[in-house]
Amino acid sequence: MNDLPEVPGLETARVLVVDDNRVNRHLLQALLERGGVTRIDMAEDGNDALARLDSFRPDLILLDLMMPNLDGFEMCRRLRAIPAWKDLPVLVQSSLNRAEDRAKAFAAGATDYVTKPINAVELLSRVRIHLQNRALLHDLQRFHERTESELSLARKMQERLMPSPERLAEVEAAAGVGIAAHFAPSSELGGDFWDLRHDAVAPGQGQGRTMLYMVDFSGHGVGAALNTFRLHAICQQMDVSGLTPGEFLSTVNRRLCALLPNGQFATMLAGVIEPAENRFVYASAGSTRPMVWAPGDAAPQLGDSAGLPLGLLASAEYEERSLPLSPGGRLFLYSDGAIEIPVGSDVLDEPGLAALVAERMGETDGARFLDGLLDRLRAVGPIDDDLTALLLTRKG
Protein backbone atom coordinates (compact mmCIF):
# COMPACT_ATOMS: atom_id res chain seq x y z
CA MET A 1 0.00 0.00 0.00
CA ASN A 2 2.89 2.32 0.66
CA ASP A 3 3.59 2.96 -2.99
CA LEU A 4 0.26 4.74 -3.47
CA PRO A 5 0.54 8.52 -3.71
CA GLU A 6 -0.08 10.51 -0.56
CA VAL A 7 -3.60 11.81 -0.18
CA PRO A 8 -3.65 14.99 1.86
CA GLY A 9 -6.00 14.72 4.82
CA LEU A 10 -6.45 10.93 4.55
CA GLU A 11 -5.84 10.53 8.26
CA THR A 12 -8.67 12.95 9.05
CA ALA A 13 -11.10 11.60 6.44
CA ARG A 14 -14.26 9.94 7.79
CA VAL A 15 -15.51 6.80 6.11
CA LEU A 16 -18.85 5.14 6.86
CA VAL A 17 -19.00 1.43 6.10
CA VAL A 18 -22.55 0.17 5.46
CA ASP A 19 -22.93 -3.61 5.31
CA ASP A 20 -25.31 -6.04 7.01
CA ASN A 21 -22.62 -8.70 7.33
CA ARG A 22 -20.46 -8.24 10.43
CA VAL A 23 -17.50 -10.11 8.94
CA ASN A 24 -17.56 -7.93 5.85
CA ARG A 25 -17.72 -4.75 7.96
CA HIS A 26 -14.65 -5.75 9.93
CA LEU A 27 -12.80 -6.85 6.82
CA LEU A 28 -13.43 -3.45 5.23
CA GLN A 29 -12.49 -1.64 8.44
CA ALA A 30 -9.16 -3.49 8.61
CA LEU A 31 -8.53 -2.76 4.97
CA LEU A 32 -9.21 0.96 5.35
CA GLU A 33 -7.01 1.17 8.42
CA ARG A 34 -4.17 -0.45 6.53
CA GLY A 35 -4.64 2.20 3.87
CA GLY A 36 -4.30 5.02 6.39
CA VAL A 37 -7.95 5.82 7.15
CA THR A 38 -8.47 6.09 10.90
CA ARG A 39 -11.93 7.58 11.36
CA ILE A 40 -14.33 4.81 10.50
CA ASP A 41 -17.92 4.25 11.55
CA MET A 42 -20.12 1.28 10.71
CA ALA A 43 -23.82 0.81 9.99
CA GLU A 44 -25.83 -2.41 9.61
CA ASP A 45 -28.37 -1.28 7.06
CA GLY A 46 -29.66 1.76 5.20
CA ASN A 47 -31.72 3.10 8.11
CA ASP A 48 -28.78 2.78 10.48
CA ALA A 49 -26.54 4.60 7.95
CA LEU A 50 -28.97 7.50 7.43
CA ALA A 51 -29.33 7.87 11.21
CA ARG A 52 -25.55 8.20 11.60
CA LEU A 53 -25.03 10.83 8.88
CA ASP A 54 -25.43 13.96 10.95
CA SER A 55 -23.39 12.84 13.93
CA PHE A 56 -20.57 11.13 12.02
CA ARG A 57 -20.50 13.46 8.98
CA PRO A 58 -18.74 11.07 6.59
CA ASP A 59 -16.49 12.14 3.71
CA LEU A 60 -17.22 8.87 1.91
CA ILE A 61 -19.63 5.94 2.21
CA LEU A 62 -18.73 2.35 1.37
CA LEU A 63 -22.13 0.87 0.62
CA ASP A 64 -23.42 -2.67 0.30
CA LEU A 65 -26.58 -3.06 -1.81
CA MET A 66 -28.37 -6.16 -0.51
CA MET A 67 -29.38 -5.39 3.06
CA PRO A 68 -32.50 -5.95 5.18
CA ASN A 69 -34.84 -3.10 6.27
CA LEU A 70 -33.49 -0.46 3.89
CA ASP A 71 -31.31 -1.66 1.02
CA GLY A 72 -28.40 0.21 -0.55
CA PHE A 73 -30.35 1.43 -3.59
CA GLU A 74 -33.06 3.10 -1.53
CA MET A 75 -30.60 4.44 1.02
CA CYS A 76 -28.62 6.07 -1.77
CA ARG A 77 -31.76 7.68 -3.23
CA ARG A 78 -32.75 9.08 0.17
CA LEU A 79 -29.21 10.34 0.77
CA ARG A 80 -29.18 12.23 -2.53
CA ALA A 81 -32.47 13.89 -1.69
CA ILE A 82 -30.76 15.65 1.25
CA PRO A 83 -28.99 18.76 -0.14
CA ALA A 84 -26.06 18.52 2.31
CA TRP A 85 -25.17 15.05 1.02
CA LYS A 86 -25.79 15.34 -2.70
CA ASP A 87 -22.05 15.48 -3.50
CA LEU A 88 -20.87 12.86 -0.98
CA PRO A 89 -18.89 10.09 -2.70
CA VAL A 90 -20.74 6.78 -2.40
CA LEU A 91 -18.64 3.77 -3.37
CA VAL A 92 -20.84 0.72 -3.81
CA GLN A 93 -19.30 -2.66 -2.99
CA SER A 94 -21.60 -5.49 -3.94
CA SER A 95 -21.70 -9.08 -5.05
CA LEU A 96 -24.29 -8.04 -7.67
CA ASN A 97 -22.22 -7.81 -10.81
CA ARG A 98 -24.68 -7.60 -13.69
CA ALA A 99 -24.62 -4.48 -15.84
CA GLU A 100 -28.27 -3.76 -14.88
CA ASP A 101 -27.38 -3.77 -11.17
CA ARG A 102 -24.56 -1.31 -11.76
CA ALA A 103 -26.82 0.90 -13.87
CA LYS A 104 -29.49 0.78 -11.15
CA ALA A 105 -26.94 1.71 -8.48
CA PHE A 106 -25.67 4.67 -10.50
CA ALA A 107 -29.25 5.75 -11.18
CA ALA A 108 -29.84 5.72 -7.42
CA GLY A 109 -26.90 8.13 -7.00
CA ALA A 110 -23.82 5.94 -6.52
CA THR A 111 -20.49 7.54 -7.39
CA ASP A 112 -18.54 4.38 -8.12
CA TYR A 113 -18.91 0.59 -8.00
CA VAL A 114 -16.67 -2.35 -7.13
CA THR A 115 -17.74 -5.98 -7.06
CA LYS A 116 -17.10 -8.54 -4.41
CA PRO A 117 -14.91 -10.39 -3.76
CA ILE A 118 -13.08 -7.20 -2.87
CA ASN A 119 -9.68 -6.58 -4.37
CA ALA A 120 -7.93 -4.70 -1.58
CA VAL A 121 -5.61 -2.61 -3.77
CA GLU A 122 -8.39 -1.59 -6.13
CA LEU A 123 -10.80 -0.68 -3.35
CA LEU A 124 -8.22 1.40 -1.50
CA SER A 125 -7.16 3.17 -4.69
CA ARG A 126 -10.74 4.14 -5.39
CA VAL A 127 -11.33 5.28 -1.82
CA ARG A 128 -8.25 7.48 -2.07
CA ILE A 129 -9.29 8.96 -5.42
CA HIS A 130 -12.77 9.81 -4.17
CA LEU A 131 -11.47 11.35 -0.96
CA GLN A 132 -8.95 13.37 -2.93
CA ASN A 133 -11.62 14.59 -5.35
CA ARG A 134 -13.82 15.53 -2.44
CA ALA A 135 -11.01 17.50 -0.82
CA LEU A 136 -10.32 19.33 -4.09
CA LEU A 137 -13.99 20.04 -4.63
CA HIS A 138 -14.25 21.33 -1.10
CA ASP A 139 -11.27 23.67 -1.59
CA LEU A 140 -12.75 24.89 -4.84
CA GLN A 141 -16.12 25.53 -3.21
CA ARG A 142 -14.51 27.46 -0.38
CA PHE A 143 -12.51 29.53 -2.87
CA HIS A 144 -15.65 30.12 -4.90
CA GLU A 145 -17.64 31.20 -1.85
CA ARG A 146 -14.90 33.55 -0.72
CA THR A 147 -14.56 35.10 -4.17
CA GLU A 148 -18.30 35.47 -4.42
CA SER A 149 -18.62 37.24 -1.09
CA GLU A 150 -15.67 39.54 -1.86
CA LEU A 151 -17.09 40.41 -5.27
CA SER A 152 -20.48 41.10 -3.79
CA LEU A 153 -18.91 43.43 -1.22
CA ALA A 154 -16.91 45.16 -3.97
CA ARG A 155 -20.06 45.49 -6.03
CA LYS A 156 -21.80 47.31 -3.16
CA MET A 157 -18.78 49.61 -2.85
CA GLN A 158 -18.90 50.30 -6.57
CA GLU A 159 -22.59 51.14 -6.43
CA ARG A 160 -21.74 53.73 -3.81
CA LEU A 161 -19.48 55.53 -6.29
CA MET A 162 -22.70 56.77 -7.83
CA PRO A 163 -24.80 59.38 -6.02
CA SER A 164 -26.98 58.10 -3.20
CA PRO A 165 -30.74 58.69 -3.56
CA GLU A 166 -30.50 61.46 -0.92
CA ARG A 167 -27.65 63.32 -2.64
CA LEU A 168 -29.29 62.84 -6.01
CA ALA A 169 -32.54 64.33 -4.68
CA GLU A 170 -30.63 67.34 -3.33
CA VAL A 171 -28.89 68.00 -6.64
CA GLU A 172 -32.10 67.45 -8.58
CA ALA A 173 -33.86 70.07 -6.46
CA ALA A 174 -30.95 72.54 -6.60
CA ALA A 175 -30.36 72.17 -10.31
CA GLY A 176 -33.98 71.92 -11.40
CA VAL A 177 -33.57 68.54 -13.08
CA GLY A 178 -34.89 65.00 -12.71
CA ILE A 179 -32.49 62.09 -13.22
CA ALA A 180 -33.21 58.43 -13.87
CA ALA A 181 -30.23 56.10 -14.10
CA HIS A 182 -29.46 52.46 -14.74
CA PHE A 183 -26.20 50.69 -13.86
CA ALA A 184 -25.65 47.07 -14.91
CA PRO A 185 -22.11 45.64 -14.98
CA SER A 186 -21.73 42.61 -17.29
CA SER A 187 -20.18 40.67 -14.39
CA GLU A 188 -20.24 41.52 -10.67
CA LEU A 189 -18.07 44.57 -11.26
CA GLY A 190 -17.87 46.97 -14.14
CA GLY A 191 -15.84 49.76 -15.68
CA ASP A 192 -18.63 52.34 -15.81
CA PHE A 193 -19.75 55.01 -13.41
CA TRP A 194 -21.41 58.39 -13.42
CA ASP A 195 -21.66 61.22 -10.95
CA LEU A 196 -22.62 64.84 -10.67
CA ARG A 197 -21.38 67.82 -8.71
CA HIS A 198 -23.46 70.81 -7.84
CA ASP A 199 -21.76 74.05 -6.91
CA ALA A 200 -23.92 76.50 -5.07
CA VAL A 201 -23.17 80.18 -5.61
CA ALA A 202 -23.61 83.20 -3.41
CA PRO A 203 -27.26 84.19 -2.88
CA GLY A 204 -28.69 86.30 -5.68
CA GLN A 205 -26.13 85.10 -8.24
CA GLY A 206 -28.26 82.54 -9.97
CA GLN A 207 -28.78 78.83 -9.59
CA GLY A 208 -25.23 77.58 -9.28
CA ARG A 209 -23.95 74.97 -11.65
CA THR A 210 -24.12 71.19 -11.98
CA MET A 211 -21.34 69.20 -13.64
CA LEU A 212 -22.55 65.81 -14.81
CA TYR A 213 -20.17 63.11 -16.02
CA MET A 214 -20.17 59.55 -17.21
CA VAL A 215 -17.11 57.32 -17.46
CA ASP A 216 -16.45 54.01 -19.20
CA PHE A 217 -13.12 52.28 -18.66
CA SER A 218 -11.67 49.97 -21.30
CA GLY A 219 -12.36 46.31 -20.65
CA HIS A 220 -14.66 45.14 -17.90
CA GLY A 221 -14.52 43.09 -14.72
CA VAL A 222 -12.25 43.62 -11.73
CA GLY A 223 -9.44 45.47 -13.54
CA ALA A 224 -11.77 48.04 -15.06
CA ALA A 225 -13.61 48.36 -11.73
CA LEU A 226 -10.42 49.20 -9.83
CA ASN A 227 -9.86 52.01 -12.32
CA THR A 228 -13.32 53.44 -11.61
CA PHE A 229 -12.32 53.80 -7.94
CA ARG A 230 -9.13 55.63 -8.97
CA LEU A 231 -10.99 58.02 -11.21
CA HIS A 232 -13.69 58.58 -8.63
CA ALA A 233 -11.01 59.55 -6.10
CA ILE A 234 -9.42 61.96 -8.59
CA CYS A 235 -12.75 63.65 -9.31
CA GLN A 236 -13.64 63.88 -5.61
CA GLN A 237 -10.40 65.68 -4.80
CA MET A 238 -10.86 68.26 -7.54
CA ASP A 239 -12.49 71.62 -7.14
CA VAL A 240 -14.53 71.71 -10.32
CA SER A 241 -16.35 74.96 -9.58
CA GLY A 242 -14.20 77.16 -11.81
CA LEU A 243 -13.60 74.62 -14.55
CA THR A 244 -15.25 74.36 -17.95
CA PRO A 245 -16.09 70.77 -19.01
CA GLY A 246 -13.05 70.77 -21.34
CA GLU A 247 -10.73 71.94 -18.56
CA PHE A 248 -12.21 69.35 -16.24
CA LEU A 249 -11.47 66.55 -18.72
CA SER A 250 -7.94 67.71 -19.49
CA THR A 251 -7.14 67.94 -15.75
CA VAL A 252 -8.57 64.48 -15.07
CA ASN A 253 -6.66 63.17 -18.10
CA ARG A 254 -3.31 64.50 -16.91
CA ARG A 255 -3.76 62.82 -13.52
CA LEU A 256 -4.95 59.58 -15.07
CA CYS A 257 -2.04 59.43 -17.54
CA ALA A 258 0.35 59.19 -14.61
CA LEU A 259 -1.58 56.23 -13.17
CA LEU A 260 -2.79 54.00 -15.97
CA PRO A 261 -0.62 51.33 -17.53
CA ASN A 262 -0.36 51.24 -21.30
CA GLY A 263 -3.42 49.75 -22.97
CA GLN A 264 -5.89 50.99 -20.34
CA PHE A 265 -7.95 54.10 -20.85
CA ALA A 266 -11.35 55.60 -20.20
CA THR A 267 -13.91 57.37 -22.29
CA MET A 268 -15.69 60.18 -20.50
CA LEU A 269 -18.26 62.85 -21.14
CA ALA A 270 -18.60 65.84 -18.81
CA GLY A 271 -21.06 68.65 -19.20
CA VAL A 272 -22.95 71.46 -17.50
CA ILE A 273 -26.43 72.82 -18.03
CA GLU A 274 -26.36 76.51 -18.88
CA PRO A 275 -29.90 77.54 -17.89
CA ALA A 276 -29.65 81.07 -19.26
CA GLU A 277 -28.61 79.81 -22.69
CA ASN A 278 -30.83 76.72 -22.60
CA ARG A 279 -27.88 74.59 -23.62
CA PHE A 280 -25.97 71.58 -22.40
CA VAL A 281 -22.28 72.44 -22.78
CA TYR A 282 -20.01 69.40 -22.77
CA ALA A 283 -16.64 67.94 -23.66
CA SER A 284 -16.00 64.36 -24.66
CA ALA A 285 -13.02 62.03 -24.40
CA GLY A 286 -14.19 59.54 -27.02
CA SER A 287 -17.48 58.81 -25.26
CA THR A 288 -20.68 57.75 -26.97
CA ARG A 289 -22.67 60.53 -28.64
CA PRO A 290 -24.99 62.38 -26.23
CA MET A 291 -28.63 62.66 -27.30
CA VAL A 292 -31.05 65.48 -26.55
CA TRP A 293 -34.66 66.16 -27.44
CA ALA A 294 -37.41 68.61 -26.60
CA PRO A 295 -41.04 67.67 -25.91
CA GLY A 296 -42.77 67.03 -29.23
CA ASP A 297 -39.58 66.22 -31.16
CA ALA A 298 -39.79 63.24 -33.50
CA ALA A 299 -36.23 62.06 -33.03
CA PRO A 300 -33.29 62.82 -30.71
CA GLN A 301 -30.49 65.11 -31.79
CA LEU A 302 -27.04 63.50 -31.51
CA GLY A 303 -24.03 65.53 -30.42
CA ASP A 304 -20.47 65.06 -31.64
CA SER A 305 -18.32 63.15 -29.15
CA ALA A 306 -14.95 62.77 -30.88
CA GLY A 307 -12.03 63.16 -28.51
CA LEU A 308 -8.98 61.23 -27.33
CA PRO A 309 -9.86 58.87 -24.48
CA LEU A 310 -8.40 59.67 -21.05
CA GLY A 311 -5.09 58.16 -20.03
CA LEU A 312 -3.40 58.05 -23.44
CA LEU A 313 -1.74 61.43 -23.96
CA ALA A 314 -1.08 63.82 -21.07
CA SER A 315 -1.17 66.92 -23.29
CA ALA A 316 -4.61 66.17 -24.76
CA GLU A 317 -7.04 69.09 -24.93
CA TYR A 318 -10.80 68.68 -25.07
CA GLU A 319 -13.03 70.71 -27.30
CA GLU A 320 -16.25 72.18 -25.91
CA ARG A 321 -19.49 71.56 -27.76
CA SER A 322 -23.11 72.19 -26.96
CA LEU A 323 -26.61 70.88 -27.56
CA PRO A 324 -29.93 72.68 -27.00
CA LEU A 325 -31.58 71.83 -23.68
CA SER A 326 -34.61 73.96 -22.85
CA PRO A 327 -36.90 73.46 -19.87
CA GLY A 328 -38.77 70.18 -20.41
CA GLY A 329 -35.94 68.98 -22.65
CA ARG A 330 -34.10 65.74 -22.06
CA LEU A 331 -30.50 64.56 -22.20
CA PHE A 332 -29.65 60.88 -22.62
CA LEU A 333 -26.18 59.47 -21.87
CA TYR A 334 -25.17 55.81 -22.13
CA SER A 335 -22.09 53.58 -22.14
CA ASP A 336 -20.96 51.78 -25.29
CA GLY A 337 -22.61 48.55 -24.10
CA ALA A 338 -25.83 50.04 -25.50
CA ILE A 339 -24.53 50.46 -29.06
CA GLU A 340 -22.24 47.44 -29.40
CA ILE A 341 -25.12 44.97 -29.37
CA PRO A 342 -24.64 42.70 -32.39
CA VAL A 343 -27.19 43.08 -35.20
CA GLY A 344 -26.45 40.66 -38.03
CA SER A 345 -22.79 41.12 -38.93
CA ASP A 346 -22.81 44.73 -37.68
CA VAL A 347 -23.71 46.37 -34.35
CA LEU A 348 -26.71 48.46 -33.30
CA ASP A 349 -24.60 51.64 -33.25
CA GLU A 350 -25.80 55.13 -32.40
CA PRO A 351 -28.36 55.63 -35.19
CA GLY A 352 -29.94 52.28 -34.26
CA LEU A 353 -30.11 53.29 -30.61
CA ALA A 354 -31.49 56.72 -31.56
CA ALA A 355 -34.32 55.01 -33.47
CA LEU A 356 -35.21 52.96 -30.37
CA VAL A 357 -35.07 56.12 -28.25
CA ALA A 358 -37.38 57.90 -30.72
CA GLU A 359 -40.02 55.17 -30.24
CA ARG A 360 -40.17 55.96 -26.52
CA MET A 361 -39.75 59.72 -26.33
CA GLY A 362 -43.41 60.16 -25.39
CA GLU A 363 -42.88 58.37 -22.07
CA THR A 364 -42.87 61.14 -19.46
CA ASP A 365 -41.69 59.04 -16.52
CA GLY A 366 -37.87 58.87 -16.68
CA ALA A 367 -37.49 55.51 -14.94
CA ARG A 368 -40.17 53.92 -17.12
CA PHE A 369 -38.47 55.34 -20.22
CA LEU A 370 -35.17 53.70 -19.26
CA ASP A 371 -36.78 50.38 -18.28
CA GLY A 372 -38.67 50.20 -21.57
CA LEU A 373 -35.58 51.09 -23.59
CA LEU A 374 -33.43 48.52 -21.79
CA ASP A 375 -36.02 45.80 -22.35
CA ARG A 376 -36.01 46.72 -26.02
CA LEU A 377 -32.18 46.60 -26.14
CA ARG A 378 -32.14 43.15 -24.56
CA ALA A 379 -34.54 42.02 -27.27
CA VAL A 380 -32.14 43.28 -29.96
CA GLY A 381 -29.37 40.92 -28.90
CA PRO A 382 -27.05 39.80 -26.11
CA ILE A 383 -25.48 42.67 -24.12
CA ASP A 384 -22.04 41.41 -23.08
CA ASP A 385 -20.58 44.66 -21.80
CA ASP A 386 -21.32 46.95 -18.87
CA LEU A 387 -24.38 49.05 -19.51
CA THR A 388 -24.95 52.38 -17.86
CA ALA A 389 -27.67 54.75 -19.01
CA LEU A 390 -28.80 58.08 -17.65
CA LEU A 391 -31.75 60.26 -18.53
CA LEU A 392 -31.83 63.86 -17.35
CA THR A 393 -35.00 65.91 -17.66
CA ARG A 394 -34.86 69.70 -17.24
CA LYS A 395 -37.77 70.82 -15.14
CA GLY A 396 -39.93 73.34 -16.90
Added chain:
Amino acid sequence: MDYGIEDKEQETLVRLRGRLTFNDHAKLRALIREMLQNKAKRQVLDLSTLEFVDSAGIGMLLIAREEMANADKQLVLRSAAGQVKRVLTVAQLNKIVTIED
Protein backbone atom coordinates in the same frame (compact mmCIF):
# COMPACT_ATOMS: atom_id res chain seq x y z
CA MET B 1 -10.11 37.17 -34.14
CA ASP B 2 -7.49 35.52 -36.30
CA TYR B 3 -4.71 36.90 -38.45
CA GLY B 4 -2.36 36.25 -41.33
CA ILE B 5 1.13 37.68 -41.69
CA GLU B 6 2.72 38.62 -45.01
CA ASP B 7 6.34 39.79 -45.18
CA LYS B 8 6.87 42.45 -47.82
CA GLU B 9 10.01 44.27 -48.79
CA GLN B 10 9.53 47.44 -46.79
CA GLU B 11 6.92 46.36 -44.30
CA THR B 12 5.20 43.50 -42.58
CA LEU B 13 1.50 43.28 -43.37
CA VAL B 14 -0.75 41.67 -40.77
CA ARG B 15 -4.34 41.13 -41.78
CA LEU B 16 -6.75 40.92 -38.83
CA ARG B 17 -10.06 39.12 -39.34
CA GLY B 18 -13.26 38.82 -37.30
CA ARG B 19 -13.85 40.49 -33.94
CA LEU B 20 -11.12 41.92 -31.70
CA THR B 21 -12.35 41.87 -28.09
CA PHE B 22 -11.50 41.28 -24.44
CA ASN B 23 -11.14 37.54 -25.21
CA ASP B 24 -8.31 37.97 -27.73
CA HIS B 25 -5.71 39.12 -25.24
CA ALA B 26 -3.49 36.02 -25.49
CA LYS B 27 -3.71 35.96 -29.28
CA LEU B 28 -2.75 39.60 -29.66
CA ARG B 29 0.16 39.09 -27.25
CA ALA B 30 1.40 36.28 -29.49
CA LEU B 31 0.97 38.51 -32.56
CA ILE B 32 2.97 41.32 -30.92
CA ARG B 33 5.79 38.85 -30.22
CA GLU B 34 5.82 37.81 -33.87
CA MET B 35 5.82 41.41 -35.03
CA LEU B 36 8.76 42.22 -32.77
CA GLN B 37 10.74 39.37 -34.33
CA ASN B 38 10.14 40.66 -37.86
CA LYS B 39 12.92 42.72 -39.39
CA ALA B 40 10.71 45.32 -41.07
CA LYS B 41 10.46 48.71 -39.38
CA ARG B 42 6.92 49.29 -40.55
CA GLN B 43 4.41 46.91 -39.04
CA VAL B 44 1.08 47.42 -40.77
CA LEU B 45 -2.17 46.09 -39.33
CA ASP B 46 -4.66 45.77 -42.17
CA LEU B 47 -8.07 46.19 -40.55
CA SER B 48 -10.21 45.93 -43.71
CA THR B 49 -11.56 42.51 -42.71
CA LEU B 50 -11.86 43.29 -39.01
CA GLU B 51 -15.58 43.50 -38.30
CA PHE B 52 -15.68 44.74 -34.71
CA VAL B 53 -13.41 46.11 -32.02
CA ASP B 54 -14.36 46.84 -28.40
CA SER B 55 -12.58 49.08 -25.91
CA ALA B 56 -10.36 46.24 -24.71
CA GLY B 57 -9.41 45.61 -28.36
CA ILE B 58 -8.44 49.26 -28.79
CA GLY B 59 -6.39 48.92 -25.62
CA MET B 60 -4.50 45.99 -27.15
CA LEU B 61 -3.79 47.98 -30.33
CA LEU B 62 -2.34 50.73 -28.11
CA ILE B 63 -0.15 48.17 -26.35
CA ALA B 64 1.07 47.01 -29.77
CA ARG B 65 1.85 50.62 -30.68
CA GLU B 66 3.98 51.09 -27.57
CA GLU B 67 5.78 47.77 -27.93
CA MET B 68 6.66 48.64 -31.54
CA ALA B 69 7.87 52.09 -30.50
CA ASN B 70 10.05 50.55 -27.78
CA ALA B 71 11.62 48.29 -30.42
CA ASP B 72 12.13 51.27 -32.77
CA LYS B 73 9.36 50.11 -35.09
CA GLN B 74 6.31 51.93 -36.37
CA LEU B 75 2.77 50.61 -36.07
CA VAL B 76 0.34 51.57 -38.82
CA LEU B 77 -3.40 50.90 -38.73
CA ARG B 78 -4.66 50.63 -42.31
CA SER B 79 -8.01 50.40 -44.11
CA ALA B 80 -10.35 50.32 -41.13
CA ALA B 81 -14.01 50.14 -42.17
CA GLY B 82 -17.46 50.11 -40.60
CA GLN B 83 -17.65 49.98 -36.80
CA VAL B 84 -13.85 49.76 -36.46
CA LYS B 85 -13.39 52.98 -38.43
CA ARG B 86 -16.09 54.73 -36.41
CA VAL B 87 -14.43 53.74 -33.13
CA LEU B 88 -10.97 54.88 -34.27
CA THR B 89 -12.45 58.18 -35.44
CA VAL B 90 -14.47 58.98 -32.33
CA ALA B 91 -11.44 58.19 -30.15
CA GLN B 92 -9.23 60.40 -32.38
CA LEU B 93 -6.55 57.74 -32.27
CA ASN B 94 -4.86 59.38 -35.26
CA LYS B 95 -3.35 61.72 -32.65
CA ILE B 96 -1.25 58.89 -31.26
CA VAL B 97 -1.11 56.15 -33.93
CA THR B 98 -0.48 56.35 -37.66
CA ILE B 99 -3.78 55.63 -39.39
CA GLU B 100 -3.94 55.15 -43.18
CA ASP B 101 -6.98 54.66 -45.39
